[in-house]
Amino acid sequence: MLDMVKQWFWYDWIMLGLRLIISVSLVLTTIKFQEGLVLSLWIVIFWEIAAFSIPWVCLLLNYKYYLFTEILLFGGLCIHLTSLFPEAFPSFLASAFLIAANSAHRSYHWTAPAVVLVIPGIFYVVSPDNSYWFMVTYYGFAYVMGFAFHLLIVNHRQNETIRKQNAVLEQYMSQIERITLAEERNRLSRELHDTVGHAYTSIIMGMEALRSELATETGIQRLDSLLELGRKSIEEVRGYLHQMESPQQSISLVQSLQKLGDEFQEHARIEVSLRAFGDEYQLSRQAKMAFIRCLQESLTNAVRHGQATKITVSLQFGQQDTRLEVHDNGRGMEEWQEGFGMNAMKERAMNLQGQVSVYTKPGDGTLVTCSLPRQAEMEDDLIQLLIVDDQPFIRESLRVLLDKYQDLNVVGSAEDGKQAVDLCGRLQPHVVLMDLDMPRMNGAEATKMIKQQWPHIRVLIFTTFQDAEHALDLLRSGADGFLLKSSEPLELADTIRLIHRGGTLIDRGMSHKIFEKLDKSVQSTQLKIANDYDLTHREIEILQLFAKGLRYRTIASKLYLSDGTVRNYASSAYIKLGVRNKEEAVQKALEIGIIVS
Known part of the structure; x- marks a missing residue:
């Protein structure tokens, strides 16, 4: 009160x-x-x-x-x-x-x-x-x-x-x-x-x-x-x-977030307080931008949708991860609706092996948490690297750049895929930095042969172009990550460490194209199955909402339909699928691949 x-x-x-x-x-x-x-x-x-x-x-x-x-x-x-x-x-x-x-x-x-x-x-x-x-x-x-x-x-x-x-x-x-x-x-x-x-x-x-x-x-x-x-x-x-x-890249993460919060407080007249815990350590440019974008989107949502008057921001530098929490005193929501901004935040975090979660409840405001794993240097674990590129000056430049890090050791270099396979047999590197376009044997073929013979060797594709079709084939062949050659040295080093630890990282622009291609492939398969059962687009949409646990009234509100119209669509889908109720319809749709869990 x-x-x-x-x-x-x-x-x-x-x-x-x-x-x-x-x-x-x-x-x-x-x-x-x-x-x-x-x-x-x-x-x-x-x-x-x-x-x-x-x-x-x-x-x-x-x-x-x-x-x-x-x-x-x-x-x-x-x-x-x-x-x-x-x-x-x-x-x-x-x-x-x-x-x-x-x-x-x-x-x-x-x-x-x-x-x-x-x-x-x-x-x-x-x-x-x-x-x-x-x-x-x-x-x-x-x-x-x-x-x-x-x-x-x-x-x-x-x-x-x-x-x-x-x-x-x-x-x-x-x-x-x-x-x-x-x-x-x-x-x-x-x-x-x-x-x-x-x-x-x-x-x-x-x-x-x-x-x-x-x-x-x-x-x-x-x-x-x-x-x-x-x-x-x-x-x-x-x-x-x-x-x-960018000026934000030249200052620390705490300073960047503090500046962002001060600007938002000045313009939106909303109280924004920032607290940092732990000793700040260096983060990659991608990680810094992910936290900055997460705070920007959270601040905007808190005022525009939650009508908050006070926002508390906590940044914690832990041993294993870096965590950003944005908590507002807004009205909260009964059911969280993810928009374009939230999806972009989750995609950025996912590309860095992190995650974004949202907790909201009417009267309790909204809590947005963004957590990214810490990519610390492992001085006690020397990572053996093999550089594969047909350009001599690129191989030498990469050697010079990576030798600056105490935990990275370039043990060899190859000018084509065939030589890379031979060196992998002799040197047994931990990570192979692989170019794609090379004479005699290209990077895709070399990657497939390396993963078949030595599955424990991690392969990071280091390329110039974003080719989603080629990337999907390489993923199927066992490639562990994709990074563009325009990346900064610190990002490259952090990616190598992540790949060595068993993680997977795909460049943001390339991952976006890959997901688009996969979505189109899944939609094409779903469309073929739907045609076999003569299901309409609206019936499939209602089945997908059933699978999420939504009720008839909630679905009607979400699709701007009457409760009776939703029930009619559902009854039609039951008949076409040969089932009797909502639970059986969801189970049948999952089995035949119309919807995915």
């Missing part, structure tokens, strides 16, 4: 003050004229206190409870006092004003006649000295003033709602702008890395190869000059790539 009072606006305090003034005045007047009372003074005072407090408490719960208690308790008190003192009938004027101010929807249909016509009629019966039409005019005017005050309240609430929604939209647009800029930076970085950087490296390596063919001193000097220019240019390109990093 205290939380409700904290959310009051100026009009709530005006109505409470008016009730308080009227009640105190009534108590003082009763004490002054106690000789004319029929009941005991303390009984009347207790009645007056109850008539003040009970309707006020009911108003905090539901306006309909308030209307009934106000008319019965305060109206009954005024009728009793008017029967004793005919001049006491104006004491109900403030209640008439408050009843009109707190009525809503169809309640006006009965509160207006009760206050304007019925109550004055009862006053006239118990005290004929007062003019009925005079009292009707009085109470009618008070009710009209209360209705005008109600319109003022509604207008203020709508303006406040619009203001909050605009603030949330502005914050959301700001987030979208930052996301767009970050994605564009990443895209340009990859393009420059894969085109300009590749071209410069190839030119430098080509000129180095020409050194032995130059005979004159002048030619050698010119070659040295060109090599120096090429190396200087590629260093400049690397500098540009570093400058294009």
Whole structure:
């Protein structure tokens, strides 16, 4: 109840003050004229206190409870006092004003006649000295003033709602702008890395190869000059790539989340508090962005759907995982509905071997938890690596990059798949970093042979292009992960550690394409089976909702159909499947593959 009072606006305090003034005045007047009372003074005072407090408490719960208690308790008190003192009938004027101010929807249909016509009629019966039409005019005017005050309240609430929604939209647009800029930076970085950087490296390596063919001193000097220019240019390109990093990538995760929470609090006028537990350790760019996107989506949902006023964010750096919890004090939901943003959050976490869970209940707010496993360096477990790529400078670059990590050891390199298979037999590496497009034997064939002969050797496909068709074949052949060559060194190192521990990781863009392809394959199979049983799309949809445990009424609401229409569709599906009830229909649909569990 205290939380409700904290959310009051100026009009709530005006109505409470008016009730308080009227009640105190009534108590003082009763004490002054106690000789004319029929009941005991303390009984009347207790009645007056109850008539003040009970309707006020009911108003905090539901306006309909308030209307009934106000008319019965305060109206009954005024009728009793008017029967004793005919001049006491104006004491109900403030209640008439408050009843009109707190009525809503169809309640006006009965509160207006009760206050304007019925109550004055009862006053006239118990005290004929007062003019009925005079009292009707009085109470009618008070009710009209209360209705005008109600319109003022509604207008203020709508303006406040619009203001909050605009603030949330502005914050959301700001987030979208930052996301767009970050994605564009990443895209340009990859393009420059894969085109300009590749071209410069190839030119430098080509000129180095020409050194032995130059005979004159002048030619050698010119070659040295060109090599120096090429190396200087590629260093400049690397500098540009570093400058294009998002500002969020250059600061710690705690600072990024704190900045995001402060900005949201400033724009949306919602209290956001952040607490961090444990010693912060370095995370990959993918992990940082996953936590940032998770917090952005959770903050927006808390205000837009949950109407929260306070959000608590907890970030815990554990030995095994990093956990982000976002808890709001919103209204919660009976049944959680996952939208595009939540699905994107879960996909990001899944790509990093993590998970996102949501707990929500009406009155308890919503708790969103994002947990990602910690990719720590294993100094006591040296990972033996084999690099397979047909480009010499790429093999050498990867060796230099990976040798910086104490737990990674490059034990060999191969220029094609055939040589990779031979080296796996001799060196028995823990992880093979495999390119795809190579002469003699490509990466797909080599992966299949390696996994057949040495299943314990982990194979990480390190490629340039996103080919979903090829990726599915490689998964079937036993590949343990996919990563693009444009990935940062820290991401590559973390991925190698994850693959070595038995995990699987697929690049986000590639996994999205793979899932789309799998969805199309499953839909095609389901469509063929549905055609065999002559089931319609709507009947299959209802069977899928049955499998989730939803009832007829819930399904009707979800599909915007009547309860009877849903039952008709269900009955038609029962007949086509040859079953008698919902349980048998779900079981049969699972068995034949129309729906999946």
